[in-house]
Amino acid sequence: MFSSGYIQMRGISYGSIAAAHHLNIILGILTIFGGWLLFIKDKTGWLLSIISSAMFAVNFFISSRSNAVDNKQPFAEFYKSYGIAALIFLLIFTLLLLKPFREKYQPTAKNWFWIVSILLVLIIDKFIW
Numbered sequence: 001m002f003s004s005g006y007i008q009m010r011g012i013s014y015g016s017i018a019a020a021h022h023l024n025i026i027l028g029i030l031t032i033f034g035g036w037l038l039f040i041k042d043k044t045g046w047l048l049s050i051i052s053s054a055m056f057a058v059n060f061f062i063s064s065r066s067n068a069v070d071n072k073q074p075f076a077e078f079y080k081s082y083g084i085a086a087l088i089f090l091l092i093f094t095l096l097l098l099k100p101f102r103e104k105y106q107p108t109a110k111n112w113f114w115i116v117s118i119l120l121v122l123i124i125d126k127f128i129w
Contacts, residue, residue, distance in 0.1 A: 023055075023125055023126055023129065026122070027052055030048050030051060030052040031048075031049075033045070033048055034048025034049040034051070034052050043105045043106075043107075046096065046104075046107075047107075047114065049092075050096050050115055051118050051119060051122075053096060054089075055119065055122050055126075056086075057093060058086075058126065059086075060083070060085045060086035060089060061082070061083065063082050064080060064082030064085075064086060
């Protein structure tokens with residue numbers, strides 16, 4: 001969208017921006033609701049936090065690998081820090097899967113099915129778009 005230091009205005013709309021970055025919008029909404037519900041100790045918040053932290057780890061890892069190899073980009077060094085962010089979100093994901101959280105929220109097989117299926121749909125969406 002940026003070219004020569006200014007924004008190109010032709011063909012850009014809120015819909016095109018939302019279509020191009022819909023996964024990041026979905027992840028942001030999941031994170032807000034998941035964090036809030038986790039704060040009030042709701043099981044749905046724990047599930048959403050697991051999903052969003054795993055997806056942020058995948059998203060940052062893919063972005064770091066694809067953007068760090070292209071040295072022509074203006075912020076190529078910045079994209080290399082995405083790998084560290086991916087590791088941080090992987091750590092958060094791992095912490096949320098530890099035994100104290102599992103004992104507190106007592107996930108069922110149906111919960112694990114929803115976690116895995118939502119993650120698969122979002123990962124497939126990331127690779128397709």
